[in-house]
Amino acid sequence: MLNKIKYTLLSMFTVFKHLFKNPVTLEYPEKRITPPEKFRGKISVSGCVSCGTCRKVCPSGAIEITENEFIIDLKKCIFCGNCQFYCPHKAIKLGDEYELATDNQDSLKLVYEFYKGGE
Numbered sequence: 001m002l003n004k005i006k007y008t009l010l011s012m013f014t015v016f017k018h019l020f021k022n023p024v025t026l027e028y029p030e031k032r033i034t035p036p037e038k039f040r041g042k043i044s045v046s047g048c049v050s051c052g053t054c055r056k057v058c059p060s061g062a063i064e065i066t067e068n069e070f071i072i073d074l075k076k077c078i079f080c081g082n083c084q085f086y087c088p089h090k091a092i093k094l095g096d097e098y099e100l101a102t103d104n105q106d107s108l109k110l111v112y113e114f115y116k117g118g119e
């Protein structure tokens with residue numbers, strides 16, 4: 001009996017303790033967070049010279065480089081940031097886009113074509 005009273009009081013105390021605090025969650029999707037500066041979200045590539053460094057340091061094999069294309073498979077990517085860190089040309093960046101859930105798996109394959117140059 002004493003235990004029941006003790007735990008009831010404890011749970012009431014816990015409820016009251018949090019009653020006047022600000023919520024730690026947002027009413028998604030009406031409200032969204034602004035990702036912090038170093039957030040690792042959707043990858044973009046610009047100015048790549050096809051050196052292959054990022055492919056070598058990618059632990060999940062998410063990067064494929066062909067003669068004409070640079071392909072990132074976001075289904076495999078674990079957003080570790082290695083590719084961005086080691087790219088000698090700062091050509092690959094993890095941005096702040098985090099809403100990547102989709103029922104279209106093909107849209108998670110990012111394909112960048114290399115500029116062929118000349119006529």
Ligand code: SF4
Nearest residue numbers: 048049051052054087
């Ligand atoms: S993104 Fe950077 S590291 Fe990767 S192939 Fe291009 S230039 Fe090299």
Ligand code: SF4
Nearest residue numbers: 058077078080081083
């Ligand atoms: S963030 Fe990590 S897992 Fe994703 S492509 Fe870059 S190196 Fe690979």
